[in-house]
Amino acid sequence: MALPTRAPYAEDPALSLGRKVAEPESRNRTPFARDRDRIIHATAFRRLKEKTQVFVAHEGDHFRTRLTHSLEVAQVARSLASALGLDADLAETIALAHDLGHPPFGHAGEDELQIQMEPFGGFDHNVQTFRVVTKLERRYPRWDGLNLTWETLEGVIKHNGPVTAKLSQPSWNAIKEFDAEYDLGLDTWASAEAQCAALADDIAYNNHDVDDGVQAGLFHLKELLDVPLIGPILAGVYKEYPDLDPGIIRLEAVRRMIGAMIDDVLAETARRAVSSKVGSADDVRQLDHALVAFSRDMLEDLGRLREFLMNRMYRHWKVNRTRSQARRILAEMFQLFMSEPDVLPTEWFARSQNRDDAGRARVVCDYIAGMTDRFAIEEHRRLFHLDVWN
Known part of the structure; x- marks a missing residue:
């Protein structure tokens, strides 16, 4: 099967707007491929292996973690971008980065950190992801963060669309400050590649949930x-394979649903590309709507599926119980670190010194947000149980 020709609105790595801190280009990698490699080698990416979304990491080895989810999103994003004639490296890079700022315990952890941080500027996992790649990762002698390309940074913070409406939220102050020094065009859509990453996230989590x-x-x-x-997909599998093992039926139905969602995105995006007459990457940014998107019918179907999952999975009493436990763990640690910062590890205690309450809270939040599920459970046990001393 021949690969599609390069779309006129694809990002061209040779025309990248570069990096905030100038550095020599790689001899054998495009700037976007280099960004991808930096993300894969980042400490925050490695920690995703024991961060979860719905279940807690110790509940079973077969459930997705943020790492396996990110890899699935990256695979779908790369496939979408390749099929649309876009830069697959950039789409994959943004997909790999999209969950780096998530705290332990999935959405429960994010909700609790938002509550604890509300008096101190709030918490938003998208902003935290941006802070990870621009500030919190410390691997290089000349800069904090990963010094990613403009296009990757734009995609990380704008993959769901323009964000200017969010800049009034205190939790987005870090984005405002960065943008004042390095303009990311926050009032426009991001590249088509970034939009592929956003849709790939929807495809992956709907299916793996x-x-x-x-x-x-x-x-x-x-x-x-x-x-x-x-x-209908599941009914078709049952009809075609009436005696098949239920586990294989489940996997086959999920596989077909992924294919149906990808086909829908490809068809809808092709339709929008023609009707919008986009001829360049800049044209994509200037649209008043997304270029890469699901059809209206698919969005309606996904809404019904999410409603089912909300009622039968996300609000299940077993899930509610683990959410409650997770939130108590993070709340108790946050409050202890705020009142007794000298129990923080040495490096983090040093960062908390000579700061006002908001500054110290941000340090505490960064420490907790970087934890894996397992580490958070163990750290809480060390802090609150007298029988644990190591």
């Missing part, structure tokens, strides 16, 4: 037969 929910016993596969999109 179905897979994980069935494996966890929160609902039965046959309960999905009445749910749009997955229902």
Whole structure:
């Protein structure tokens, strides 16, 4: 099968706007491929292996972690970009980076840090991801962060669309400050490659939540037969393979649903590219809507699927119980570190010194947000249980 020709609105790595701190180009990698490699080698990326979204890391080895999710998103993003004639390296890079700022315990951890940080500027995982790649990663002698290209940074913070409406939120102050020094065009859409990463995230989590929910016993596969999109696909698999092992039926249905969602994105994006008459990467940014998108019918079907998952999975009492435990762990640690910062590890205690309450809270938040699920559980045990001294 021949690869599609390069789309006129694809990002060209040879025309990259460069990096905030100028450095010599790689002899054998494009700037976007180099960004991808820097993200893969980052400490924050490595920690994703024990950060979760719905389940806690110790609950089972078969459930997705932020790392496996990020790899799945990157694979789908690269496939989408390649099929659309876009720069696959850039799409993959943004996909790999998109969850670097998530705290332990998934959405429960994010919700709790937002509560604890509300008096001190708030918490937003997208902003935290941006701070990880521009400030918190410390690997180079000349700069903090990873010194990624303009196009990657733009995609990290704008992959879901323009963000100027969010700049009034205190949690977005870090973005305002960075943008004042290095303009990211926050009032426009990001590249088509970044939009591929955003859609790939939707495709991956909708499918793996179905897979994980069935494996966890929160609902039965046959309960999905009445749910749009997955229902007809699942019925087709049952009809074609009536005697197949249920585990293989589940995997085959998920595989087909991924394919259906990708096909929908490709068709809708091709339609929008023609109707919008985009002829350059800049044209994509100046549109008043996304170029890479699901069709209206697909969005309606996904809404029904998310409603099912919300009722049967995300609000399940077993999930609620682990969310409650996770939030208590983070709340108790945050409050202890704020009142007794000298129990922080030496490096973090040093960062907290000579700061006002908001500055110290941000240091505490950065420390907690960087934890894995397992480390957070162990750190809480060391801090609050007298029988643990190591």
